[in-house]
Amino acid sequence: MTSRRRFLGLAAGAGVGLAIPIGSATYAHLAGESTGALLTSALPLPEPFAVPLPVPPQARAVRSADGTDFYQLTQREAAVEIVPGTKTTVWGYDGIFPGPTFVGRSGRKMVVEVENKLTVPTSLHLHGGVTPAHSDGYPTDLLLPTQCGAAMRNGSYKSHQGEHGMHVEPSDWKVMEGLKSYEYPLEQRAATLWYHDHRMDFSAPQVWRGLAGMFLVRDDEEEALALPGGDHEVPLMLCDRAFEEDGSFRYPGVTPSCIGEPGVEEAYMDGVLGDVQLVNGAPWPVLDVSNTRYRLRLLNASNARRYRLRLDKGEGGRLPFVQIGSDAGLLSAPQRLDALPIAPAERFDVVVDFADCPVGSEVTLVNTLADGRMRQVMRFRVTRQEKDASRVPDQLSKAAAALDRGASVAVRQFDFRRTNSGDGAMWTINGRPFNTSEALATPRLGTVERWRFSSDFHHPVHVHLAHFQVISRGGKPPAATDAGWKDTVDVRPYEVVEVLVRFDGFKGRYMLHCHNLEHEDMAMMANFEVV
Structure with a gap:
């Protein structure tokens, strides 16, 4: 860490532009592939591949009128079981982590009314959404808790101004209390999006505590393709976390309450890496599959961890990924990839075919950028044979x-x-x-x-x-x-x-x-x- 910080200090002193004559290979030798410092858990870690993969519930509209679907979403605390045998208090959308998956229709407007029952301000961002500015989740566009105290109402959340060299104009604070409606026109192609907190100075700890969920947009072009669907279309939100001995989330924040001084302990300024791999909020889970095609909606929702994903078969072979989509929608044509590098916030829409995997075999999703337990991500267990009516056409999207x-x-x-x-x-x-x-x-x-x-x-x-x-x-x-x-x-x-x-x-x-x-x-x- 010291040598890397000294190196970064020298690089910063060179000013804007690529003034340091050093190649990425040399930098990789100094900094390594990982971005951040490992935060270890005080809680004994669970054995991998011992819990089933959970799939977040789909959000349901409370009403529809004039071509618009209306939803309600509550940000609140809840005690959930993440590590088996313990309870973790999450800050969750509807009290779950990940939050409910929204499924919208291209060209059909969605309005999401958000209620904040937490103890901190929030700002909701639809990541990848083509969204009007007033609903984009600008970091100073805050929703205060329903029952906020007088100090917060009078602006204690602004006490960080000037931290890390930032400048925030007083007029740039836009504050609502309790409820706010976010408008999503969805005038965009079918795609894998996600939503998360975007509050000024505290996005990292608030997302770490659970404020994240997936958001899918569908359209006629995509639905005409006969891609895998139903139970064979699986959202996979990848992230890492660390836990205290009592099961609560461990995070090296300067102010654990997220009210007051922002930032992390100096050792974690490069980014925070956890030592527990979660997929859809479960540690190293297992998904039972048939010997057919599956569409996997992969999202890296980690604060700082990067992945290079690979599918390893139990007998030593590997399965390829067939990429059909990127962050903002389908590709023009599918492409076969042996590995997927995914940085934080990137999405990959892929099809995996288990046709050549005999019943009883296992395929493990691994992260080749990590070591030890964190090299494992999740496992697919082939448990049955089925007929497969899906296909991946040669042409996807014009x-x-x-x-x-x-x-x-x-x-x-x-x-x-x-x-x-x-x-x-x-x-x-x-x-x-x-x-x-x-x-x-x-x-x-x-x-x-x-x-x-x-x-x-x-x-x-x-x-x-x-x-x-x-x-x-x-x-x-x-x-x-x-x-x-x-x-x-x-x-x-x-x-x-x-x-x-x-x-x-x-x-x-x-x-x-x-x-x-x-x-x-x-x-x-x-x-x-x-x-």
Whole structure:
């Protein structure tokens, strides 16, 4: 850690741009593949592959009118069993972790009324949603608890102003108490989205405690393809956590209550890695499957952990993934992949065919970037034979056609790095910490721009509202796993990733930021204004 911090300090001193003549291989030797520090549990860890995979319930509309479906969602505490034999208090949407899975229809408006029964402010972000600015979950657009105290009502949640070099204009606090309605027009393609907390300075600990869930959008094009569905379509939310001896979540926050001083202990500024692998909120679970195709909606909902996923068969062989979709929807054509690198907040929509796996065999999903127990993710157990009417066609979506570089009307640079200042090191974009009164770009609605992301570290870069296509990585063609329309891309150490960003949907103030949540909470965010 010391040598890496010294290295990062030298890199930060070089200023904005790729001024340090060092390759990513050298950096990997210094920093390793993992981004963050391991937080170990005080609780004895459960044996892998001992609990069934839970599937979150689907959210149900409370009413529908004039082409709009209305939902209600309550943020509240609940005691749930995550580690067998113990209870963990989660901050959950409807008191569960993960929250209920929303399933929307392209072109059909959804309104979600959220009630905050927690003890802290929240801000709900639909990640990957083409959403009006007032419902996007800007970090200072807060929903206070229903029964908040006078101190919170009078602004104690603002006491962090100036932390990590940030500047927040007093007029940028938009506060509601108890209830807020979020509007989602869903004028977008079928895709695997997710929703999570986005509160200023406290996104990391509040997501860690459970404020996350999946959100699927469907459309006619997707449903005409005869892809695996029903019980053969499985959402898989991957994340890591650590636990105290009493079963509660362990997190190295400066203020465990999430009211007061933000941030983490210094050893965890690079990111927090847990030592318990969860899938849909269960540790190292098992899913019984038939010898047919399954559609897996993979989401990396970890604060900082990166995965390189592989499917290992018990006899030593491997199964491939057939990728059919990326963050923002289906690919133009399927592609076969032996491994899937997934940075925080990325999604991969894949089909896995168990046809050649005999009944009684097992397939293990592993993370080749981890060691020990954390190398294991979950297991599939083939328990029965079934007929398979699903298929993966050679052509998936015409809307996934590649953009022309010549469509770009502007080129912009965004450099993500750790920068030294008089107050210490900060995570910055273009050498500047987050400032609510600044916009680093003013793209025009309906246009395409070329954005260049550079980095001194592993930074998963997320752009709100706008979707993009990766056109180069490190001066070379993009990787196969960069395919399709995306909203998050992993920018590796000392690498430039170029993307073509299309600004559709709405005007207003939106954000780009690092989705390592500890980095985000420590100022690695910036505004852009769609005009």
